[in-house]
Amino acid sequence: MQMNVITRAVVVSISALMLAACTDEPAERDIQAALQPKLEGASCVRAPMFKSFPVTLENGFGSGTSTGNEPAFDALVEAGLLAKSGKTYALTDQGSAAYVPQEPGFCYAQGYEVATIKDTAPNTGQMGAAVDKSWVVTLDIRQKPVEGWAKTPAVQKLARNQEAFSEAAKTYRVIVGTLKADKKLQLIDPRFSIMRGVSVSQAF
Numbered sequence: 633m634q635m636n637v638i639t640r641a642v643v644v645s646i647s648a649l650m651l652a653a654c655t656d657e658p659a660e661r662d663i664q665a666a667l668q669p670k671l672e673g674a675s676c677v678r679a680p681m682f683k684s685f686p687v688t689l690e691n692g693f694g695s696g697t698s699t700g701n702e703p704a705f706d707a708l709v710e711a712g713l714l715a716k717s718g719k720t721y722a723l724t725d726q727g728s729a730a731y732v733p734q735e736p737g738f739c740y741a742q743g744y745e746v747a748t749i750k751d752t753a754p755n756t757g758q759m760g761a762a763v764d765k766s767w768v769v770t771l772d773i774r775q776k777p778v779e780g781w782a783k784t785p786a787v788q789k790l791a792r793n794q795e796a797f798s799e800a801a802k803t804y805r806v807i808v809g810t811l812k813a814d815k816k817l818q819l820i821d822p823r824f825s826i827m828r829g830v831s832v833s834q835a836f
Contacts (some may be wrong), residue, residue: 636658636719637834639640640681645677652815654706656765657752658752658767658768658808658817660749660752662817663746663749663752663769663771663808663817664713664749665745665817665819666808666818666819667746667806667808667819668765669674669774669819670819670824670825670826671744671745671764671773672743672745673743673828674732674735674739674741674742674743674751674829675740675742675775675778675796675828675829675830676732676735676737676738676739676740676742676829676830677708677737677738677739677740677743677782677790677829677830677832678705678735678736678737678789678829678830678831679704679736679737679831679834680736680832680834681701681704681832681834682731682735682736682738682832683699683733683736684733684735684736685721685722685723685727686720686721686722686723687705687720687721688718688719688720688721689702689705689719689720690719694773698836699719699836700830700835700836701766701835702719704790704832704833704834705721706786707784707787707789708721708727708756708787709721709784710784710786710787710822711781711782711784711786711787712724712726712727712781712805713726713727713730713781714727714733723734726781730779730781737829737832738781740778740779740797741775741776741777741778741779741782741784741799742776743775744773744774744775744826745773745774745776745777746771746772746773746778747772747773747774747801748771748772748801749769749770749771750770750772750803751769751770752768752769753766753767753768754766754768755765755767755768755809756808757807759807759809760761761810761812761813761818761821762812762813763809764809764810764811764812764815765809765810766807766808766810766820767807767808767809768805768806768807769805769806769807769808770803770804770805771803771804771806772801772802772803772804773801773802773804773826774801774802775799775800776799777796777799778798778799782797783797790830790832792830794826795832796827796828796830797828798805804824805819806819806821806824807819807820807821807824808820808821
């Protein structure tokens with residue numbers, strides 16, 4: 633009888649510890665909020681030669697935007713972003729809607745988002761004296777909807793990696809945690825980064 637009481641007490645204690653561990657995990661909304669600053673920001677096709685329009689291509693080094701860049705500009709013509717007249721390229725209505733001078737370039741997606749949080753587990757690695765608690769989170773992240781013009785073969789050839797235009801979810805493992813001085817959950821994983829946008833090579 634006494635053994636049964638002890639056994640039940642042990643089971644209850646273990647269950648209580650497991651429940652405490654589960655309830656100690658950060659909420660999904662807090663994980664999303666911690667990652668949000670890294671997920672924000674448009675994905676764009678960028679290049680210094682896109683700093684202003686219209687652009688007229690010219691022959692010779694140092695004479696402006698080189699004719700060697702014609703394939704890149706022609707790709708944007710094929711995508712409907714630019715209109716071509718001789719060696720001069722001007723924005724179309726569609727191009728004006730996508731063009732962001734500050735990039736400078738044409739933006740095709742408005743950042744990334746968390747698709748699914750698969751698992752959250754206590755982090756057993758050393759995180760430094762300033763960290764109070766930390767967790768390893770396995771989650772899927774996807775790019776927000778990509779504009780149709782960015783899916784044209786001509787534009788996709790401008791990218792070294794086609795993943796830049798993908799909307800497919802990709803699995804990441806990141807570390808989030810709280811600091812002793814600040815109990816707000818935050819990303820504390822310096823290795824976490826997302827490939828964003830396309831930098832077009834420029835001929836001179």
